[in-house]
Amino acid sequence: MFDLAFYILAVLILGSALMVVTLRNIFHCALFLVLCMFSIAGIYILLEAEFIAAVQVLIYVGAVTILMIFAVMLTHQLTGKTIRQVNDQPIAALFIISSLLVLTLLALSKTTWEVASSSGVSPSATELGRALMTVYVLPFEVVSVVLLVALVGAIVISRGD
Amino acid sequence: MFELEGIFSAVGDFLASFLGAPLLQIVSIIAVAGVVIGFLMVLALFLVWWERKLSADFQVRIGPMRTGPHGVLQTIADALKLLQKEDIVPLTADKKVFFWAPVICFVTCFLAYICMPFGKGLIVRDLNIGILYIVAITTFTVISLLMAGWASNNKYSLLGGMRSAAQIISYEVPLSLSLLGAVMLAQSLSMVTIVQGQGGSFLHWYIWRQPLGFLLYVTAATAEVNRTPFDIPEAEQELVAGYNIEYSGMKFAMFFLAEFINMFTVCAIAATLFLGGWNPPFEFLSFIPSWVWFLGKSLFLVFILMWFRWTYPRLRVDQLMAFAWKFLLPLAFLNIIVTGFLIYLFE
Numbered sequence: 451m452f453d454l455a456f457y458i459l460a461v462l463i464l465g466s467a468l469m470v471v472t473l474r475n476i477f478h479c480a481l482f483l484v485l486c487m488f489s490i491a492g493i494y495i496l497l498e499a500e501f502i503a504a505v506q507v508l509i510y511v512g513a514v515t516i517l518m519i520f521a522v523m524l525t526h527q528l529t530g531k532t533i534r535q536v537n538d539q540p541i542a543a544l545f546i547i548s549s550l551l552v553l554t555l556l557a558l559s560k561t562t563w564e565v566a567s568s569s570g571v572s573p574s575a576t577e578l579g580r581a582l583m584t585v586y587v588l589p590f591e592v593v594s595v596v597l598l599v600a601l602v603g604a605i606v607i608s609r610g611d
Numbered sequence: 612m613f614e615l616e617g618i619f620s621a622v623g624d625f626l627a628s629f630l631g632a633p634l635l636q637i638v639s640i641i642a643v644a645g646v647v648i649g650f651l652m653v654l655a656l657f658l659v660w661w662e663r664k665l666s667a668d669f670q671v672r673i674g675p676m677r678t679g680p681h682g683v684l685q686t687i688a689d690a691l692k693l694l695q696k697e698d699i700v701p702l703t704a705d706k707k708v709f710f711w712a713p714v715i716c717f718v719t720c721f722l723a724y725i726c727m728p729f730g731k732g733l734i735v736r737d738l739n740i741g742i743l744y745i746v747a748i749t750t751f752t753v754i755s756l757l758m759a760g761w762a763s764n765n766k767y768s769l770l771g772g773m774r775s776a777a778q779i780i781s782y783e784v785p786l787s788l789s790l791l792g793a794v795m796l797a798q799s800l801s802m803v804t805i806v807q808g809q810g811g812s813f814l815h816w817y818i819w820r821q822p823l824g825f826l827l828y829v830t831a832a833t834a835e836v837n838r839t840p841f842d843i844p845e846a847e848q849e850l851v852a853g854y855n856i857e858y859s860g861m862k863f864a865m866f867f868l869a870e871f872i873n874m875f876t877v878c879a880i881a882a883t884l885f886l887g888g889w890n891p892p893f894e895f896l897s898f899i900p901s902w903v904w905f906l907g908k909s910l911f912l913v914f915i916l917m918w919f920r921w922t923y924p925r926l927r928v929d930q931l932m933a934f935a936w937k938f939l940l941p942l943a944f945l946n947i948i949v950t951g952f953l954i955y956l957f958e
Contacts, residue, residue: 477705477708477761478708481708481754481758484754500738500739500740500744501740501743504740504743504744504746504747505743505747507747507748507750508743508746508747508750511747511750511751511754512747512750512753512780512783513780515754516750516753516754516757516776516780519754519757519761519776520757520773520776520777523757523761523769523772523773524773574739575739575740575743575800
Protein backbone atom coordinates (compact mmCIF):
# COMPACT_ATOMS: atom_id res chain seq x y z
CA MET A 451 0.00 0.00 0.00
CA PHE A 452 2.78 2.39 1.03
CA ASP A 453 4.86 1.49 -2.05
CA LEU A 454 1.89 1.86 -4.39
CA ALA A 455 1.02 5.29 -2.95
CA PHE A 456 4.65 6.35 -3.19
CA TYR A 457 4.97 5.35 -6.85
CA ILE A 458 1.70 7.06 -7.80
CA LEU A 459 2.87 10.23 -6.07
CA ALA A 460 6.33 9.98 -7.64
CA VAL A 461 4.82 9.67 -11.13
CA LEU A 462 2.53 12.63 -10.40
CA ILE A 463 5.40 14.79 -9.12
CA LEU A 464 7.80 13.98 -11.95
CA GLY A 465 5.10 14.15 -14.63
CA SER A 466 3.75 17.50 -13.51
CA ALA A 467 7.27 18.88 -13.02
CA LEU A 468 8.08 17.87 -16.58
CA MET A 469 4.91 19.63 -17.76
CA VAL A 470 5.95 22.79 -15.89
CA VAL A 471 9.19 23.06 -17.87
CA THR A 472 7.94 21.85 -21.27
CA LEU A 473 4.46 23.31 -21.81
CA ARG A 474 4.40 26.47 -23.91
CA ASN A 475 1.42 28.11 -22.27
CA ILE A 476 2.71 29.69 -19.08
CA PHE A 477 -0.68 29.59 -17.34
CA HIS A 478 -0.81 25.82 -17.81
CA CYS A 479 2.73 25.59 -16.45
CA ALA A 480 1.63 27.38 -13.28
CA LEU A 481 -1.33 25.01 -12.87
CA PHE A 482 0.93 21.97 -13.18
CA LEU A 483 3.20 23.54 -10.58
CA VAL A 484 0.19 23.50 -8.24
CA LEU A 485 -0.28 19.76 -8.90
CA CYS A 486 3.43 19.16 -8.34
CA MET A 487 3.45 20.99 -4.98
CA PHE A 488 0.29 19.18 -3.88
CA SER A 489 1.77 15.78 -4.70
CA ILE A 490 4.86 16.65 -2.66
CA ALA A 491 2.52 17.27 0.26
CA GLY A 492 1.30 13.70 -0.32
CA ILE A 493 4.88 12.44 0.17
CA TYR A 494 5.02 14.29 3.50
CA ILE A 495 1.76 12.61 4.54
CA LEU A 496 3.27 9.21 3.69
CA LEU A 497 6.20 10.09 5.97
CA GLU A 498 3.71 10.95 8.76
CA ALA A 499 4.68 14.63 8.77
CA GLU A 500 1.13 15.97 8.59
CA PHE A 501 2.03 19.42 9.84
CA ILE A 502 4.66 19.92 7.15
CA ALA A 503 2.19 18.61 4.56
CA ALA A 504 -0.51 21.11 5.56
CA VAL A 505 2.00 23.96 5.61
CA GLN A 506 3.31 22.86 2.20
CA VAL A 507 -0.20 23.12 0.75
CA LEU A 508 -0.91 26.37 2.56
CA ILE A 509 2.27 28.13 1.44
CA TYR A 510 3.18 26.63 -1.92
CA VAL A 511 -0.32 26.01 -3.29
CA GLY A 512 -2.17 28.73 -1.41
CA ALA A 513 0.34 31.54 -1.69
CA VAL A 514 3.38 31.04 -3.93
CA THR A 515 1.76 29.56 -7.04
CA ILE A 516 -1.29 31.79 -6.75
CA LEU A 517 1.09 34.73 -6.72
CA MET A 518 2.69 33.35 -9.89
CA ILE A 519 -0.70 32.90 -11.58
CA PHE A 520 -1.49 36.45 -10.56
CA ALA A 521 1.70 37.75 -12.11
CA VAL A 522 0.95 35.82 -15.32
CA MET A 523 -2.59 37.20 -15.49
CA LEU A 524 -1.49 40.77 -14.77
CA THR A 525 1.28 40.70 -17.35
CA HIS A 526 -0.44 41.88 -20.48
CA GLN A 527 1.81 40.24 -23.05
CA LEU A 528 1.83 36.82 -21.42
CA THR A 529 -1.84 35.94 -21.11
CA GLY A 530 -2.98 33.39 -23.67
CA LYS A 531 0.31 33.51 -25.58
CA THR A 532 2.73 30.66 -26.00
CA ILE A 533 6.33 31.18 -25.04
CA ARG A 534 9.59 29.48 -25.90
CA GLN A 535 10.77 27.10 -23.20
CA VAL A 536 14.24 26.70 -24.75
CA ASN A 537 16.89 29.39 -25.18
CA ASP A 538 19.95 29.37 -27.43
CA GLN A 539 22.25 27.51 -25.06
CA PRO A 540 20.86 23.95 -24.84
CA ILE A 541 24.30 22.28 -25.11
CA ALA A 542 25.87 24.27 -22.29
CA ALA A 543 22.78 23.67 -20.14
CA LEU A 544 22.86 19.95 -20.86
CA PHE A 545 26.54 19.81 -19.88
CA ILE A 546 26.00 21.64 -16.60
CA ILE A 547 22.89 19.68 -15.65
CA SER A 548 24.43 16.31 -16.42
CA SER A 549 27.55 17.11 -14.43
CA LEU A 550 25.34 18.22 -11.57
CA LEU A 551 23.42 14.95 -11.84
CA VAL A 552 26.64 12.92 -11.77
CA LEU A 553 27.86 14.84 -8.71
CA THR A 554 24.56 14.31 -6.89
CA LEU A 555 24.49 10.61 -7.72
CA LEU A 556 28.09 10.28 -6.50
CA ALA A 557 27.27 12.05 -3.25
CA LEU A 558 24.17 9.90 -2.79
CA SER A 559 25.97 6.62 -3.35
CA LYS A 560 29.06 7.49 -1.27
CA THR A 561 27.13 8.59 1.80
CA THR A 562 26.32 5.97 4.43
CA TRP A 563 22.78 6.78 5.55
CA GLU A 564 22.07 6.48 9.23
CA VAL A 565 18.75 4.83 9.97
CA ALA A 566 16.89 6.68 12.70
CA SER A 567 16.22 4.87 15.95
CA SER A 568 12.74 3.37 16.32
CA SER A 569 11.23 6.25 18.28
CA GLY A 570 12.88 9.17 16.49
CA VAL A 571 11.66 12.73 16.77
CA SER A 572 7.89 13.01 16.85
CA PRO A 573 6.98 15.43 14.08
CA SER A 574 3.85 16.79 15.77
CA ALA A 575 2.98 20.48 15.68
CA THR A 576 3.57 20.79 19.42
CA GLU A 577 7.11 19.42 19.21
CA LEU A 578 7.90 21.56 16.17
CA GLY A 579 6.62 24.70 17.87
CA ARG A 580 8.62 23.96 21.02
CA ALA A 581 11.77 23.35 19.01
CA LEU A 582 11.33 26.58 17.02
CA MET A 583 10.82 28.59 20.19
CA THR A 584 13.73 27.12 22.17
CA VAL A 585 16.62 25.43 20.33
CA TYR A 586 16.12 27.04 16.93
CA VAL A 587 14.83 30.44 18.05
CA LEU A 588 17.77 32.35 16.52
CA PRO A 589 17.52 30.86 12.98
CA PHE A 590 13.73 31.27 13.20
CA GLU A 591 14.05 34.99 13.96
CA VAL A 592 16.73 35.46 11.30
CA VAL A 593 14.41 33.90 8.68
CA SER A 594 11.60 36.22 9.78
CA VAL A 595 13.85 39.27 9.42
CA VAL A 596 15.01 38.10 5.97
CA LEU A 597 11.39 37.74 4.85
CA LEU A 598 10.54 41.16 6.25
CA VAL A 599 13.48 42.70 4.37
CA ALA A 600 12.25 41.04 1.17
CA LEU A 601 8.77 42.46 1.72
CA VAL A 602 10.07 45.97 2.35
CA GLY A 603 12.33 45.65 -0.69
CA ALA A 604 9.42 44.62 -2.91
CA ILE A 605 7.38 47.60 -1.75
CA VAL A 606 10.29 50.02 -2.30
CA ILE A 607 10.86 48.68 -5.84
CA SER A 608 7.16 48.76 -6.77
CA ARG A 609 6.74 52.35 -5.54
CA GLY A 610 9.38 53.37 -8.05
CA ASP A 611 10.21 56.91 -6.86
CA MET B 612 -30.92 8.16 22.27
CA PHE B 613 -30.98 9.69 18.83
CA GLU B 614 -27.19 9.88 18.65
CA LEU B 615 -26.08 8.78 15.20
CA GLU B 616 -22.80 7.36 16.45
CA GLY B 617 -24.48 4.13 17.56
CA ILE B 618 -26.30 3.71 14.25
CA PHE B 619 -23.10 4.14 12.23
CA SER B 620 -21.12 1.72 14.40
CA ALA B 621 -24.00 -0.80 14.17
CA VAL B 622 -23.95 -0.52 10.36
CA GLY B 623 -20.16 -0.95 10.49
CA ASP B 624 -20.46 -4.09 12.62
CA PHE B 625 -23.14 -5.47 10.31
CA LEU B 626 -20.89 -4.92 7.27
CA ALA B 627 -17.91 -6.41 9.10
CA SER B 628 -19.88 -9.59 9.81
CA PHE B 629 -19.77 -10.72 6.18
CA LEU B 630 -16.98 -8.68 4.53
CA GLY B 631 -13.26 -9.39 4.69
CA ALA B 632 -10.86 -6.78 6.12
CA PRO B 633 -9.54 -5.21 2.87
CA LEU B 634 -12.99 -5.16 1.25
CA LEU B 635 -14.53 -3.73 4.42
CA GLN B 636 -12.08 -0.84 4.35
CA ILE B 637 -12.97 0.04 0.76
CA VAL B 638 -16.71 -0.36 1.33
CA SER B 639 -16.64 1.74 4.50
CA ILE B 640 -14.63 4.52 2.82
CA ILE B 641 -17.12 4.66 -0.06
CA ALA B 642 -20.09 4.49 2.33
CA VAL B 643 -18.80 7.29 4.57
CA ALA B 644 -17.97 9.49 1.56
CA GLY B 645 -21.44 8.81 0.15
CA VAL B 646 -23.18 9.74 3.39
CA VAL B 647 -21.17 12.96 3.84
CA ILE B 648 -21.50 14.08 0.21
CA GLY B 649 -25.21 13.18 0.10
CA PHE B 650 -25.87 15.11 3.29
CA LEU B 651 -23.97 18.16 2.02
CA MET B 652 -25.77 18.12 -1.34
CA VAL B 653 -29.18 18.08 0.36
CA LEU B 654 -27.96 20.81 2.71
CA ALA B 655 -26.78 22.95 -0.21
CA LEU B 656 -30.15 22.58 -1.95
CA PHE B 657 -31.85 23.60 1.29
CA LEU B 658 -29.54 26.61 1.74
CA VAL B 659 -30.30 27.87 -1.76
CA TRP B 660 -34.04 27.71 -1.01
CA TRP B 661 -33.52 29.31 2.41
CA GLU B 662 -31.51 32.17 0.91
CA ARG B 663 -34.27 32.85 -1.61
CA LYS B 664 -36.97 32.79 1.05
CA LEU B 665 -34.96 35.03 3.40
CA SER B 666 -34.15 37.52 0.66
CA ALA B 667 -37.87 37.57 -0.15
CA ASP B 668 -38.68 38.23 3.50
CA PHE B 669 -36.16 41.06 3.72
CA GLN B 670 -37.63 42.64 0.60
CA VAL B 671 -41.27 42.06 1.66
CA ARG B 672 -41.90 39.50 -1.08
CA ILE B 673 -42.99 35.90 -0.64
CA GLY B 674 -40.34 34.22 -2.78
CA PRO B 675 -40.79 30.81 -4.46
CA MET B 676 -44.17 29.30 -3.53
CA ARG B 677 -45.29 27.00 -6.34
CA THR B 678 -43.15 23.86 -6.18
CA GLY B 679 -43.98 21.97 -3.00
CA PRO B 680 -45.24 23.56 0.25
CA HIS B 681 -43.73 27.08 0.46
CA GLY B 682 -41.58 26.24 -2.56
CA VAL B 683 -39.24 23.79 -0.76
CA LEU B 684 -38.83 21.72 -3.93
CA GLN B 685 -37.98 24.75 -6.07
CA THR B 686 -34.20 24.22 -5.86
CA ILE B 687 -34.56 20.57 -6.87
CA ALA B 688 -36.55 21.64 -9.92
CA ASP B 689 -33.93 24.28 -10.74
CA ALA B 690 -31.09 21.78 -10.30
CA LEU B 691 -32.81 19.28 -12.62
CA LYS B 692 -33.31 22.03 -15.18
CA LEU B 693 -29.61 22.97 -15.00
CA LEU B 694 -28.53 19.34 -15.42
CA GLN B 695 -30.56 18.99 -18.62
CA LYS B 696 -29.16 22.13 -20.25
CA GLU B 697 -26.81 21.98 -23.18
CA ASP B 698 -23.16 22.23 -22.19
CA ILE B 699 -21.95 25.43 -23.85
CA VAL B 700 -18.20 26.04 -24.11
CA PRO B 701 -17.13 29.42 -25.54
CA LEU B 702 -15.26 29.13 -28.86
CA THR B 703 -12.20 31.01 -27.62
CA ALA B 704 -12.10 29.34 -24.21
CA ASP B 705 -9.22 27.22 -23.01
CA LYS B 706 -11.26 23.98 -23.15
CA LYS B 707 -9.31 21.82 -20.69
CA VAL B 708 -8.93 24.47 -18.00
CA PHE B 709 -12.55 25.49 -18.57
CA PHE B 710 -13.60 21.91 -17.82
CA TRP B 711 -11.38 21.34 -14.78
CA ALA B 712 -12.17 24.60 -12.95
CA PRO B 713 -15.70 23.63 -11.75
CA VAL B 714 -14.54 20.07 -11.02
CA ILE B 715 -11.74 21.25 -8.73
CA CYS B 716 -14.04 23.78 -7.07
CA PHE B 717 -16.74 21.16 -6.43
CA VAL B 718 -14.44 18.38 -5.22
CA THR B 719 -12.33 20.46 -2.85
CA CYS B 720 -15.34 21.99 -1.12
CA PHE B 721 -16.15 18.52 0.28
CA LEU B 722 -12.58 17.82 1.43
CA ALA B 723 -12.83 20.12 4.44
CA TYR B 724 -15.46 17.80 5.95
CA ILE B 725 -12.93 15.00 6.51
CA CYS B 726 -12.17 16.46 9.92
CA MET B 727 -15.39 18.27 10.77
CA PRO B 728 -16.96 17.03 14.02
CA PHE B 729 -20.66 16.73 13.12
CA GLY B 730 -21.50 15.33 16.54
CA LYS B 731 -20.20 13.26 19.42
CA GLY B 732 -17.99 10.61 17.79
CA LEU B 733 -19.33 11.69 14.43
CA ILE B 734 -16.21 12.63 12.50
CA VAL B 735 -14.72 11.01 9.41
CA ARG B 736 -11.12 11.17 10.68
CA ASP B 737 -9.79 13.13 13.64
CA LEU B 738 -6.55 14.49 12.15
CA ASN B 739 -4.17 15.93 14.70
CA ILE B 740 -3.63 18.93 12.43
CA GLY B 741 -7.44 19.34 12.07
CA ILE B 742 -8.05 23.05 11.64
CA LEU B 743 -4.76 23.63 9.81
CA TYR B 744 -5.76 20.96 7.28
CA ILE B 745 -9.11 22.68 6.67
CA VAL B 746 -7.45 26.08 6.17
CA ALA B 747 -4.91 24.51 3.79
CA ILE B 748 -7.32 22.48 1.67
CA THR B 749 -9.77 25.37 1.18
CA THR B 750 -7.07 27.33 -0.68
CA PHE B 751 -7.87 25.25 -3.75
CA THR B 752 -11.06 27.27 -4.19
CA VAL B 753 -8.94 30.27 -5.16
CA ILE B 754 -7.15 28.29 -7.85
CA SER B 755 -10.42 27.03 -9.32
CA LEU B 756 -11.83 30.56 -9.45
CA LEU B 757 -8.68 31.84 -11.16
CA MET B 758 -8.84 28.94 -13.62
CA ALA B 759 -12.50 29.67 -14.40
CA GLY B 760 -11.88 33.38 -14.83
CA TRP B 761 -8.86 32.88 -17.07
CA ALA B 762 -10.12 29.97 -19.17
CA SER B 763 -13.40 31.70 -20.11
CA ASN B 764 -11.42 34.24 -22.16
CA ASN B 765 -13.85 37.01 -21.28
CA LYS B 766 -12.83 40.31 -19.71
CA TYR B 767 -15.61 40.23 -17.12
CA SER B 768 -14.83 36.73 -15.95
CA LEU B 769 -11.09 37.53 -15.88
CA LEU B 770 -11.76 40.60 -13.74
CA GLY B 771 -14.10 38.59 -11.51
CA GLY B 772 -11.54 35.83 -11.07
CA MET B 773 -8.78 38.31 -10.27
CA ARG B 774 -10.92 40.12 -7.75
CA SER B 775 -11.97 36.87 -6.04
CA ALA B 776 -8.41 35.67 -5.80
CA ALA B 777 -7.07 39.00 -4.51
CA GLN B 778 -9.84 39.16 -1.94
CA ILE B 779 -9.57 35.56 -0.76
CA ILE B 780 -5.77 35.70 -0.41
CA SER B 781 -5.95 38.98 1.52
CA TYR B 782 -8.66 37.82 3.91
CA GLU B 783 -7.12 34.41 4.42
CA VAL B 784 -4.38 36.02 6.55
CA PRO B 785 -6.67 37.56 9.22
CA LEU B 786 -8.92 34.48 8.94
CA SER B 787 -6.15 32.04 9.84
CA LEU B 788 -4.76 34.33 12.53
CA SER B 789 -8.18 34.78 14.17
CA LEU B 790 -8.49 30.98 14.47
CA LEU B 791 -5.17 30.83 16.32
CA GLY B 792 -6.69 32.28 19.52
CA ALA B 793 -9.05 29.32 19.91
CA VAL B 794 -6.23 26.91 19.03
CA MET B 795 -4.05 28.47 21.74
CA LEU B 796 -6.83 28.03 24.32
CA ALA B 797 -7.42 24.39 23.36
CA GLN B 798 -3.65 23.72 23.09
CA SER B 799 -4.40 21.58 20.06
CA LEU B 800 -5.13 21.76 16.34
CA SER B 801 -7.45 18.75 16.48
CA MET B 802 -11.11 19.64 15.98
CA VAL B 803 -12.27 17.01 18.49
CA THR B 804 -9.96 18.32 21.23
CA ILE B 805 -11.11 21.88 20.53
CA VAL B 806 -14.77 20.83 20.96
CA GLN B 807 -14.03 18.83 24.10
CA GLY B 808 -12.26 21.86 25.60
CA GLN B 809 -15.58 23.71 25.49
CA GLY B 810 -17.69 21.10 27.29
CA GLY B 811 -19.97 21.87 30.25
CA SER B 812 -22.17 24.95 30.15
CA PHE B 813 -22.20 27.61 27.44
CA LEU B 814 -19.89 29.70 29.65
CA HIS B 815 -17.02 27.46 28.53
CA TRP B 816 -17.47 28.33 24.87
CA TYR B 817 -14.42 30.07 23.45
CA ILE B 818 -16.50 32.98 22.20
CA TRP B 819 -16.44 34.44 25.74
CA ARG B 820 -12.65 34.21 25.93
CA GLN B 821 -12.16 35.08 22.24
CA PRO B 822 -14.79 37.74 21.46
CA LEU B 823 -12.42 39.66 19.18
CA GLY B 824 -11.26 36.45 17.51
CA PHE B 825 -14.86 35.47 16.78
CA LEU B 826 -15.77 38.87 15.29
CA LEU B 827 -12.60 38.88 13.17
CA TYR B 828 -13.31 35.35 11.98
CA VAL B 829 -16.90 36.06 10.98
CA THR B 830 -15.85 39.21 9.11
CA ALA B 831 -12.98 37.51 7.29
CA ALA B 832 -15.10 34.43 6.57
CA THR B 833 -17.80 36.58 4.97
CA ALA B 834 -15.14 37.92 2.62
CA GLU B 835 -13.67 34.45 2.12
CA VAL B 836 -16.94 33.11 0.70
CA ASN B 837 -17.48 36.25 -1.42
CA ARG B 838 -20.67 37.44 0.22
CA THR B 839 -22.00 40.95 0.67
CA PRO B 840 -20.63 43.35 1.91
CA PHE B 841 -17.56 41.71 0.36
CA ASP B 842 -19.08 40.43 -2.91
CA ILE B 843 -17.03 42.58 -5.26
CA PRO B 844 -15.94 39.49 -7.25
CA GLU B 845 -19.45 39.10 -8.58
CA ALA B 846 -20.70 42.66 -8.37
CA GLU B 847 -23.61 42.28 -10.79
CA GLN B 848 -23.75 45.92 -11.80
CA GLU B 849 -20.13 46.07 -13.01
CA LEU B 850 -19.17 42.50 -13.81
CA VAL B 851 -22.48 40.85 -14.78
CA ALA B 852 -21.67 37.72 -12.76
CA GLY B 853 -17.92 37.50 -12.15
CA TYR B 854 -15.76 34.45 -12.76
CA ASN B 855 -18.68 32.14 -13.69
CA ILE B 856 -20.20 34.35 -16.38
CA GLU B 857 -19.47 31.94 -19.26
CA TYR B 858 -20.62 28.85 -17.37
CA SER B 859 -24.02 27.36 -17.89
CA GLY B 860 -25.86 24.14 -17.16
CA MET B 861 -24.21 21.57 -14.94
CA LYS B 862 -20.87 23.38 -14.63
CA PHE B 863 -22.66 26.48 -13.35
CA ALA B 864 -24.62 24.30 -10.91
CA MET B 865 -21.32 22.91 -9.58
CA PHE B 866 -19.95 26.41 -8.88
CA PHE B 867 -23.24 27.48 -7.37
CA LEU B 868 -23.60 24.49 -5.01
CA ALA B 869 -19.90 24.70 -4.05
CA GLU B 870 -20.46 28.32 -3.05
CA PHE B 871 -23.24 27.36 -0.65
CA ILE B 872 -21.29 24.40 0.75
CA ASN B 873 -18.30 26.71 1.34
CA MET B 874 -20.59 29.10 3.19
CA PHE B 875 -21.72 26.25 5.44
CA THR B 876 -18.07 25.19 5.92
CA VAL B 877 -16.94 28.56 7.30
CA CYS B 878 -20.00 28.69 9.57
CA ALA B 879 -19.37 25.13 10.81
CA ILE B 880 -15.76 26.07 11.61
CA ALA B 881 -16.96 29.10 13.58
CA ALA B 882 -19.52 26.98 15.44
CA THR B 883 -16.87 24.38 16.28
CA LEU B 884 -14.13 26.76 17.36
CA PHE B 885 -16.11 29.47 19.11
CA LEU B 886 -19.64 28.21 19.91
CA GLY B 887 -18.77 24.88 21.51
CA GLY B 888 -19.33 22.67 18.47
CA TRP B 889 -21.75 19.88 19.29
CA ASN B 890 -21.82 20.68 23.03
CA PRO B 891 -25.26 21.67 24.36
CA PRO B 892 -25.43 25.10 26.08
CA PHE B 893 -26.64 23.55 29.37
CA GLU B 894 -25.95 20.11 30.83
CA PHE B 895 -29.66 19.26 31.22
CA LEU B 896 -30.21 19.82 27.48
CA SER B 897 -27.87 16.98 26.58
CA PHE B 898 -30.87 14.70 25.84
CA ILE B 899 -31.01 16.51 22.49
CA PRO B 900 -28.54 14.73 20.17
CA SER B 901 -25.18 16.42 19.65
CA TRP B 902 -25.51 16.65 15.85
CA VAL B 903 -28.66 18.76 16.29
CA TRP B 904 -26.66 21.30 18.29
CA PHE B 905 -23.89 21.36 15.70
CA LEU B 906 -26.34 21.84 12.83
CA GLY B 907 -28.36 24.42 14.75
CA LYS B 908 -25.34 26.55 15.61
CA SER B 909 -23.93 26.34 12.09
CA LEU B 910 -27.25 27.19 10.46
CA PHE B 911 -27.70 30.11 12.86
CA LEU B 912 -24.37 31.52 11.63
CA VAL B 913 -25.42 30.86 8.03
CA PHE B 914 -28.57 32.87 8.78
CA ILE B 915 -26.40 35.76 10.03
CA LEU B 916 -24.35 35.70 6.80
CA MET B 917 -27.57 35.77 4.75
CA TRP B 918 -28.85 38.58 6.93
CA PHE B 919 -25.63 40.55 6.14
CA ARG B 920 -26.14 39.97 2.45
CA TRP B 921 -29.60 41.46 2.25
CA THR B 922 -28.85 44.33 4.64
CA TYR B 923 -25.48 45.86 3.80
CA PRO B 924 -24.28 47.63 0.64
CA ARG B 925 -21.06 46.56 -1.04
CA LEU B 926 -17.58 47.93 -0.26
CA ARG B 927 -15.30 49.42 -2.94
CA VAL B 928 -12.18 47.50 -4.02
CA ASP B 929 -9.72 49.91 -2.38
CA GLN B 930 -11.81 50.03 0.83
CA LEU B 931 -11.88 46.25 0.83
CA MET B 932 -8.10 45.85 0.66
CA ALA B 933 -7.44 48.63 3.16
CA PHE B 934 -9.94 47.04 5.56
CA ALA B 935 -8.17 43.66 5.42
CA TRP B 936 -4.58 44.86 5.70
CA LYS B 937 -4.88 47.97 7.85
CA PHE B 938 -7.72 47.03 10.20
CA LEU B 939 -8.34 43.27 10.46
CA LEU B 940 -4.70 42.17 10.33
CA PRO B 941 -3.37 44.39 13.18
CA LEU B 942 -6.40 43.45 15.30
CA ALA B 943 -5.76 39.75 14.64
CA PHE B 944 -2.12 40.14 15.78
CA LEU B 945 -3.27 42.07 18.84
CA ASN B 946 -5.71 39.26 19.63
CA ILE B 947 -2.94 36.65 19.51
CA ILE B 948 -0.59 38.70 21.68
CA VAL B 949 -3.26 39.43 24.31
CA THR B 950 -4.44 35.79 24.31
CA GLY B 951 -0.88 34.52 24.75
CA PHE B 952 -0.23 36.99 27.53
CA LEU B 953 -3.43 36.06 29.39
CA ILE B 954 -2.79 32.30 29.02
CA TYR B 955 0.73 32.83 30.41
CA LEU B 956 -0.67 34.90 33.29
CA PHE B 957 -3.45 32.52 34.39
CA GLU B 958 -1.90 29.11 33.83
